[in-house]
Amino acid sequence: MKYSEMSKSELLKEQEEVRHLYNQFKSRGLSLDMSRGKPSAGQIDEALGLLDVVNSKSGYKSEEGINCLNYGCPDGLAECKKLFGEILDVPAEKIFVGGNSSLNMMFDYILQCYTFGASVKSEPWSKQGKIKFLCPVPGYDRHFTICEYMGIEMINVPMTATGPDMDVVESLVKDPMVKGMFCVPKYSNPTGVTYSDETVRRLAKMEAADDFRIIWDNAYVIHDLFGKEDKLIDMLKECEKAGNLDRAVEFASTSKVSFSSAGVAVLAANADNLAYIKRRYSFQTIGYDKINQLRHVQYFKDLAGVKRHMALLSDIISPRFEAVLSALQKELAPLEIAEWTKPNGGYFISLDVMPGTAKRVWQLCKEGGVKLTNCGATFPYGKDPEDKNIRIAPTFPTVEELADATELLIISVKLAALEQLLK
Amino acid sequence: MKYSEMSKSELLKEQEEVRHLYNQFKSRGLSLDMSRGKPSAGQIDEALGLLDVVNSKSGYKSEEGINCLNYGCPDGLAECKKLFGEILDVPAEKIFVGGNSSLNMMFDYILQCYTFGASVKSEPWSKQGKIKFLCPVPGYDRHFTICEYMGIEMINVPMTATGPDMDVVESLVKDPMVKGMFCVPKYSNPTGVTYSDETVRRLAKMEAADDFRIIWDNAYVIHDLFGKEDKLIDMLKECEKAGNLDRAVEFASTSKVSFSSAGVAVLAANADNLAYIKRRYSFQTIGYDKINQLRHVQYFKDLAGVKRHMALLSDIISPRFEAVLSALQKELAPLEIAEWTKPNGGYFISLDVMPGTAKRVWQLCKEGGVKLTNCGATFPYGKDPEDKNIRIAPTFPTVEELADATELLIISVKLAALEQLLK
Numbered sequence: 001m002k003y004s005e006m007s008k009s010e011l012l013k014e015q016e017e018v019r020h021l022y023n024q025f026k027s028r029g030l031s032l033d034m035s036r037g038k039p040s041a042g043q044i045d046e047a048l049g050l051l052d053v054v055n056s057k058s059g060y061k062s063e064e065g066i067n068c069l070n071y072g073c074p075d076g077l078a079e080c081k082k083l084f085g086e087i088l089d090v091p092a093e094k095i096f097v098g099g100n101s102s103l104n105m106m107f108d109y110i111l112q113c114y115t116f117g118a119s120v121k122s123e124p125w126s127k128q129g130k131i132k133f134l135c136p137v138p139g140y141d142r143h144f145t146i147c148e149y150m151g152i153e154m155i156n157v158p159m160t161a162t163g164p165d166m167d168v169v170e171s172l173v174k175d176p177m178v179k180g181m182f183c184v185p186k187y188s189n190p191t192g193v194t195y196s197d198e199t200v201r202r203l204a205k206m207e208a209a210d211d212f213r214i215i216w217d218n219a220y221v222i223h224d225l226f227g228k229e230d231k232l233i234d235m236l237k238e239c240e241k242a243g244n245l246d247r248a249v250e251f252a253s254t255s256k257v258s259f260s261s262a263g264v265a266v267l268a269a270n271a272d273n274l275a276y277i278k279r280r281y282s283f284q285t286i287g288y289d290k291i292n293q294l295r296h297v298q299y300f301k302d303l304a305g306v307k308r309h310m311a312l313l314s315d316i317i318s319p320r321f322e323a324v325l326s327a328l329q330k331e332l333a334p335l336e337i338a339e340w341t342k343p344n345g346g347y348f349i350s351l352d353v354m355p356g357t358a359k360r361v362w363q364l365c366k367e368g369g370v371k372l373t374n375c376g377a378t379f380p381y382g383k384d385p386e387d388k389n390i391r392i393a394p395t396f397p398t399v400e401e402l403a404d405a406t407e408l409l410i411i412s413v414k415l416a417a418l419e420q421l422l423k
Numbered sequence: 424m425k426y427s428e429m430s431k432s433e434l435l436k437e438q439e440e441v442r443h444l445y446n447q448f449k450s451r452g453l454s455l456d457m458s459r460g461k462p463s464a465g466q467i468d469e470a471l472g473l474l475d476v477v478n479s480k481s482g483y484k485s486e487e488g489i490n491c492l493n494y495g496c497p498d499g500l501a502e503c504k505k506l507f508g509e510i511l512d513v514p515a516e517k518i519f520v521g522g523n524s525s526l527n528m529m530f531d532y533i534l535q536c537y538t539f540g541a542s543v544k545s546e547p548w549s550k551q552g553k554i555k556f557l558c559p560v561p562g563y564d565r566h567f568t569i570c571e572y573m574g575i576e577m578i579n580v581p582m583t584a585t586g587p588d589m590d591v592v593e594s595l596v597k598d599p600m601v602k603g604m605f606c607v608p609k610y611s612n613p614t615g616v617t618y619s620d621e622t623v624r625r626l627a628k629m630e631a632a633d634d635f636r637i638i639w640d641n642a643y644v645i646h647d648l649f650g651k652e653d654k655l656i657d658m659l660k661e662c663e664k665a666g667n668l669d670r671a672v673e674f675a676s677t678s679k680v681s682f683s684s685a686g687v688a689v690l691a692a693n694a695d696n697l698a699y700i701k702r703r704y705s706f707q708t709i710g711y712d713k714i715n716q717l718r719h720v721q722y723f724k725d726l727a728g729v730k731r732h733m734a735l736l737s738d739i740i741s742p743r744f745e746a747v748l749s750a751l752q753k754e755l756a757p758l759e760i761a762e763w764t765k766p767n768g769g770y771f772i773s774l775d776v777m778p779g780t781a782k783r784v785w786q787l788c789k790e791g792g793v794k795l796t797n798c799g800a801t802f803p804y805g806k807d808p809e810d811k812n813i814r815i816a817p818t819f820p821t822v823e824e825l826a827d828a829t830e831l832l833i834i835s836v837k838l839a840a841l842e843q844l845l846k
Contacts (some may be wrong), residue, residue, distance in 0.1 A: 036494070044492045048479035052715075055478070056471035069467045069682040071459070099522045104708040108531075115549065117540045126538065126549075142709070149706040259492040262714040283572040286526040286565070289712065291474075291685040 002336045003417060012203035015418040022368060022411050030369035032405040033389070037189070037289070037347040039182030039260055041144045046309065047258045050299040054291055056245065057268040058298075068290035074281065076166060076266070082104050082292040084266045086303035087222055088252055089234055094268045096278060097278070099288045102131065102253040102265040106215055107146050112280050114150050118211035119246060119276055120181070125152075125179050125211070134172055134181040134304050136164040138389045140189040143182040143217070147380070148263035159188065163195035166202045171376075180213045186232045187220035190378055190391040191408055192343020193360045204238035204247060214248040215227055220346040223320045227343035236270055245271045254296060257313075264296050282310040285288035320394040324349055327406045337417040348390040350378070351409075358387045364412035370405045425759045426840055431769075436842040445791060445834050446776035447778035453792035455828040460612070460770040461819040462683055465739045469732065470681045473722040475716055491713035497704065499689070502718040507689045509726035510645055511675055512657055517691045519701060522711045525676040525688040529638055530569050532672060532690070533603065535703050537573050541602070541634035542669060542699055548575075548602050548634070557595055558605040559587035561773055561812045563612040566605040566638070571805070575603070582611065583697035590623045596631040597811030603636045609655045610643035613773040613814040615766020627661035627670060637671040639744055643769040644675055645733050648741045651767035659693055669696045677719060679770065680729065680736075687719050743817040743825050747772055750829045760840040763815075772815040773801070774832075780839035781810045787835035793828045 006014065016161070052061065059069045062077045075081070076097020085092035098105045101194035107293040114125045125131045132153040135144060139159075147154050155172060157164045163185070172178055183203070195203075203214060216235050219334070224230075239247045246269075269277060300306045325342055334337045340351040353361050362375045373391040376382040394402055429437065464696060478481065483491045485500045489573045498504070499520020508515035521528045537548045549555045555576040562582075570577050578595060580587045585607070595601055605625070608618040618626075626637060641740050647653075662670045669692075677686035692700060723729045748765055751774070763774040775785050785798045796814040799805040815832070817825055 038494050041490070044490070046482075048483075048491075050480045051481075051483075055474045058474075060467075062473075067464070067467070069470075069685055071461050071683045100712045101708045101710075107707040111534065111538065142706075145706050149703070213618045220820075259496045259714065261710050262712045264491055280572070283565075283568050284530040285524045287524075287684050289523045289715070291682065292712070292715075329468065 001139070002334070004336060005423060008422070009241040011418055011422055013420065015415070018414045018418060019413055022364065022415055025408050025411060026368045028369070030404060032369060032397055032401050033371045034393050034397060034402070034405050034409075035371045035373045036396070037256075037393045038394050039396070040316065043395070044259060044314050046312050046316070047116050047299075050258055050295055054295045056283055060291060060294065062290070062294060065379070066290070068294045071286050073288040073290060074285070075278065076288065077293045077297065078291055078295045080264065080375055083297055083300065083302065083306070084252065084268070087306060088250060088268055090236055090250070090268045093237060094270065094274060096267050096269075096274065096281070097288060098265045098267065100218070100253075100255075100261060100263055100265060100292070101250040101257070102219065102267070103142055105267050106143075106217065106251055108280075108284070109277060110146055110150065110215070113150070113211070113213060116280075118213050119272065122211035129177060132175065132177050132181045134164070134169060134178060136183065136188070136390065137380070138190055139182060140184060141377040143215070145381045156385070158378060159191050159193060161193060163199035165195060166199055170202065170206045173206055173212065173361060174208045178363055179209060179211060180215060182215050182217065184217045184219055185235065186218060186230060187343055187346025189219065189346065190348035192341045192346045192348060194232055194344075194351065197233050200233050200235055200238055201242075204235065204242040204244060208247070212247065216250040218250055218252045219256070222306060223256060223347065224310065224345040225314050226344060227314070230344050236268060240270060245270045249273055249277070254259045257309065258296060258299075260392070262292065264293055271418055281323055313401055317395055319399055320397070321349065323399050323402045324392055324394050324406045327403070327410060332408045332413060334416065335417075338413055347393060347395055349394065351390040351392055352388045353390060353413050354417040354420055355386040355388045357413075357420050358384060358390055360389060360416040360419065361409070361412045365408055368408045368412065370408045372409070424757070427759060431845070434841055434845055437789070437840070438845065439524060441781060441834055441841060442838045445787065448831050448834060449791045451792070453827055454825050455792060455820055456794045457816050457818070457820060457825070457828050457832075458794045458796045460816045462679055463739065463819050463821070466736050466818070467682060469735050469739070470722075472772065473480055473681055473718055476721040477718045477745065483714060483717065485713070485717060489713070491717045494709050494788035496713060497710040498701065500713055500716045500720065502720045503687065506720055506723065506725065506729070507675065510729060511641060511673060511691055513659055513673070513691045515696060517659060518713060519690050519692075519697065519704070520654075520716055521688045521690065522682060523676075523678075523686055523688060523715070525640070525642065525674040525678070525690070526565055528688055529566075529640065529674055529691050531703075531707070532700060533573065533638070535604070535700070536634070536636060537575070541636050542695065544672070545634040554601060554602045555598065555600050555603060557587070557592060558803050559606065559611070560803070561613050563607060564800040565641070566640070567803045579803060579808070582614050582616060584616060586616060589622055593625065593629045596629055596635065599632045601635060602632060603638060605638050605640065607640045607642055608658065609641060609653060610646055610766055610769025612642065612769065614770060615764045615773065616768045617655055617767075619657050623656050623658055623661055627658065627665040627667060631670070635670065635830060639671045639673040639729060641673055641675045642679070645729060646770065647733065647768040648737050648744055649767060650737070653767050656754060659691060663693060668693045672696055672700070680733065681719060681722075685715065687716055693777070740818055742822055743820070744772065746822050746825045747815055747817050747829050750826070750833060754833045755836060758837065758840075761836055770818055772817065774813040774815055775811045776813060776836050777840040777843055778809045778811045779817035780836075780843050781807060781813055783839040783842065784832070784835045787838055788831055791831045791835065793831045795832070798806055
């Protein structure tokens with residue numbers, strides 16, 4: 001029965017029962033973590049062979065004969081660019097291979113635009129007054145904290161089932177002080193939404209400042225689940241078609257393919273942007289770790305190899321998503337007090353609880369033994385205006401732990417809703 | 424016989440002989456490279472075992488049980504901090520472990536000061552007008568190009584046998600627009616000079632702007648040659664003693680210990696600086712490659728292990744230095760047309776030829792088949808005011824190649840001097 005259709009006495013009775021369940025759960029003294037998008041031990045173990053392909057006997061030369069243990073080749077190995085070109089479906093010559101962290105590459109790129117301008121022709125963002133970024137919400141906290149660090153004002157844009165609300169985006173971006181926008185276009189963090197072709201094209205085409213830049217964080221480009229696969233069109237090509245060649249810079253990594261602290265990160269960009277970014281890197285470093293690039297290429301070989309590996313990871317992750325989704329469906333759907341996404345890939349489920357109760361749910365979970373992502377983390381400044389969004393990160397715990405954690409989460413969602421309704 | 428004591432006819436005769444030698448050499452059609460401080464293949468091979476210590480069967484946990492293939496531990500592994508603490512002779516808690524490149528860490532730190540200020544209390548350098556850096560010369564080109572990229576004015580400070588000329592430094596640094604200074608305090612690039620205790624203390628004590636920062640690039644801290652070892656006192660401690668706690672930030676890496684593109688880089692700083700820098704990193708990245716940290720610690724184990732390894736490298740490098748130094752001594756010393764350094768460690772020999780002839784020497788070497796470091800590279804803006812300095816990088820070629828390259832270099836130094844004297 002829906003809570004909205006219950007009488008006060010029915011609600012009170014329900015509250016008593018749910019509180020009983022809560023106390024029962026709490027007394028088990030569990031300590032579980034659903035807070036961060038971390039791979040599980042099993043995922044990491046699937047890639048352990050990567051540690052063996054390069055060794056003291058294997059040689060350390062690239063296909064072009066480059067010594068991967070010495071200086072040189074600052075843009076990355078040709079075969080590594082080729083592999084990421086296949087993964088991102090962009091020409092290899094648009095790729096720059098960096099260190100282990102695409103977040104690091106985004107931070108450095110945004111800081112470059114901030115301090116030195118987004119192109120050779122444009123003024124530094126920092127010299128143009130109070131600049132702004134558009135932030136589809138809910139979104140990725142570490143995007144938002146880059147803006148916070150640099151003092152860039154963030155404007156929320158609601159996510160829809162096809163990506164950010166493009167009417168809102170097109171209207172806001174007319175403001176010349178809007179200089180950037182974060183997008184996780186495939187299996188978006190945390191909603192799991194993949195941007196529709198129309199959304200991508202509108203982003204590429206819309207009127208915006210010359211030095212407006214889209215941070216196209218394609219973190220989950222090959223992170224399919226359940227044997228399904230969303231399709232995303234090539235943003236860089238759409239920008240070319242629209243004549244806004246430098247509008248977007250794309251980022252990706254193997255942090256959730258191979259290893260989360262020892263993967264390979266890349267960016268991809270159209271010609272002028274790429275030259276402008278490479279110039280900065282030529283001052284910033286002599287070059288990134290090529291032997292780890294070689295390891296990745298020798299282990300995965302090509303896109304087919306990467307996809308075979310991602311299928312192994314999907315076998316590990318899909319049941320975890322399923323454990324959460326089926327419990328939510330069974331326990332919460334009939335009550336109509338919450339909504340959640342059912343993504344075909346990525347790392348998260350986005351749960352909207354009864355407005356005004358997310359913080360209370362978080363607190364109840366914490367006291368009951370389950371750590372959730374901090375409330376508000378999916379919004380700029382950590383402020384969820386409706387206090388309703390909870391990001392569920394199902395990858396790290398075991399299926400059994402997830403079943404327990406989801407049980408407490410569901411009890412807490414109910415309890416917080418009942419408290420709210422009985423106020 | 425000294426060239427300065429030769430008559431014109433003697434000089435002409437000498438020129439004819441040297442030109443003959445030059446043409447003879449040129450006809451051999453060699454192609455040699457003494458231009459960059461790159462390890463030789465043999466040096467790299469000495470460390471190949473490092474590739475084996477972490478593998479699919481070895482485990483991937485740190486001493487504290489941290490999974491080195493997953494997120495977490497953003498400051499670096501405790502055992503890695505400990506190892507670098509021993510190498511740099513600073514407490515481990517002053518260390519932050521970064522990626523593969525100390526240059527990258529310097530660039531990022533200088534950019535942080537430039538855009539956001541050198542401390543929580545200070546104005547961004549970029550908002551204070553035309554700021555300046557002191558650059559001991561000859562010095563490291565990649566330091567200078569960081570300043571060029573950011574538009575920071577560079578002021579030359581002459582190097583002496585005990586470090587930069589401290590009278591000049593103390594005078595220049597009174598200008599509050601002087602915000603920084605590059606120092607390679609041990610086996611300096613390219614002179615090989617190690618700063619004396621007095622130099623270090625004067626740098627720590629001198630009057631300077633609150634947000635003046637010394638980039639203490641301790642790149643060659645353990646890079647002894649010939650079984651000798653220069654001593655350098657701890658700059659961070661001297662800054663503490665002098666009450667200028669935040670004056671210096673120290674950088675180092677294993678780029679010339681293990682592998683030049685796959686080593687580990689660190690910085691070390693006193694408490695406030697360290698907290699300020701770590702805060703930036705907490706926005707910039709989730710963390711650096713910990714498995715490569717683990718590889719290094721498991722392979723080298725401790726300072727004694729690192730020193731044993733450096734002794735192996737010295738066995739490879741010392742004969743190369745010796746090949747150059749003995750030829751210079753034999754062929755050039757009697758003529759009194761050049762001076763050079765005889766370092767106890769590091770990667771370079773700094774050769775001063777007859778003023779006004781360095782570019783000509785470079786050109787003659789190039790046409791004869793030997794590539795030298797670009798003339799002027801050891802000075803800000805690539806401008807050697809006396810056109811006399813040549814950086815010799817003896818590590819990469821074989822001893823035989825070095826003998827050849829040095830032969831041509833010596834011939835070219837003579838020929839250019841003779842042309843100059845006969846003008």
